[in-house]
Amino acid sequence: MRRLLLVLLLVLPVLLGAGSPQRVVSQTVGTDDLLIALAGPGQIAALSHLARDVRYSPAVKEGRRFPSLRTGEAEDILSFRPDLVLVASYTQPETVALLRRAKVEVLLVDHFDSLEDLYGNARRIGQALGRQDRAEQLIRDWRARVQALADRLRGRKPVRVLAVGFYPFTAGSGTTFQDICDHAGALNVAAEQGLKGHAPTPNEKILGWPVDVLVAPWEPGMNLQARLRDLAPYKFMPAFRQGHVVALPGALMASTSQARLDAYEWLARALHPEAFK
Numbered sequence: 001m002r003r004l005l006l007v008l009l010l011v012l013p014v015l016l017g018a019g020s021p022q023r024v025v026s027q028t029v030g031t032d033d034l035l036i037a038l039a040g041p042g043q044i045a046a047l048s049h050l051a052r053d054v055r056y057s058p059a060v061k062e063g064r065r066f067p068s069l070r071t072g073e074a075e076d077i078l079s080f081r082p083d084l085v086l087v088a089s090y091t092q093p094e095t096v097a098l099l100r101r102a103k104v105e106v107l108l109v110d111h112f113d114s115l116e117d118l119y120g121n122a123r124r125i126g127q128a129l130g131r132q133d134r135a136e137q138l139i140r141d142w143r144a145r146v147q148a149l150a151d152r153l154r155g156r157k158p159v160r161v162l163a164v165g166f167y168p169f170t171a172g173s174g175t176t177f178q179d180i181c182d183h184a185g186a187l188n189v190a191a192e193q194g195l196k197g198h199a200p201t202p203n204e205k206i207l208g209w210p211v212d213v214l215v216a217p218w219e220p221g222m223n224l225q226a227r228l229r230d231l232a233p234y235k236f237m238p239a240f241r242q243g244h245v246v247a248l249p250g251a252l253m254a255s256t257s258q259a260r261l262d263a264y265e266w267l268a269r270a271l272h273p274e275a276f277k
Helices: 002-017 029-038 074-078 093-101 115-129 132-153 176-183 224-229 260-271
Strands: 024-026 044-046 084-088 106-109 159-163 169-171 186-188 198-200 213-218 245-249
Touching: 024 029, 029 084, 029 115, 029 132, 074 093, 084 093, 084 115, 093 106, 106 115, 115 132, 132 176, 132 260, 159 169, 159 260, 169 176, 176 186, 176 260, 213 224, 213 260, 224 245, 245 260
Parallel strands: 024 044, 024 084, 084 106, 159 186, 159 213, 213 245
Antiparallel strands: 169 198
């Protein structure tokens, strides 16, 4: 009897975990965040090579608890002996092809511009991990948080904003910045002017746009004001000259994960401080 009990104690955890991946690698920052939130104990084999970089990862503190990739290339990923790899639509196609050729299960995330995309991605990854209940609990928590922010902002006039692009692109509709605006009490002027996606900045036209506040990506050590003083067309805009600039951490501004909720709240507090008193 004691021997049978010992066998059951050894075998039962294996049987319960059957079908669920036990060595999961995330190849992108966005899937890093979701994997950390969703995974069960011991399921994470490695996070992306950017997981510990504050410029790109909004979850550096949590990311330091796990191994990380060196390059994110197929050989690097396979060195962790994964049974599931999380990638995104912007992952190099040859990397994905090599992983599949190695008979490794690959889950590709290809929609991440909106809040509904976040919920869908959480469900897909949760199902792949065998953690569906955890995914649904997180989604309930996120919905409650979004609703609480919406309640704070109810009845307040949206502030007209424009995303600063340090490269010659501006964020229009169908972008993560548009999603931030939709939940932070902001009106994206670029989208209002008909820009879709990340479009080339129309330098001359932009000077005539009715922009109240510039929203700029910021990272530790950056002198944002000095950077903008050297950057046309923003340095000529009334919003900049009047000091109406919000510095939003770049890792939040570009987030495709649940960290976007932090971005909603950060921008909402900057634009509507009276709602948080």
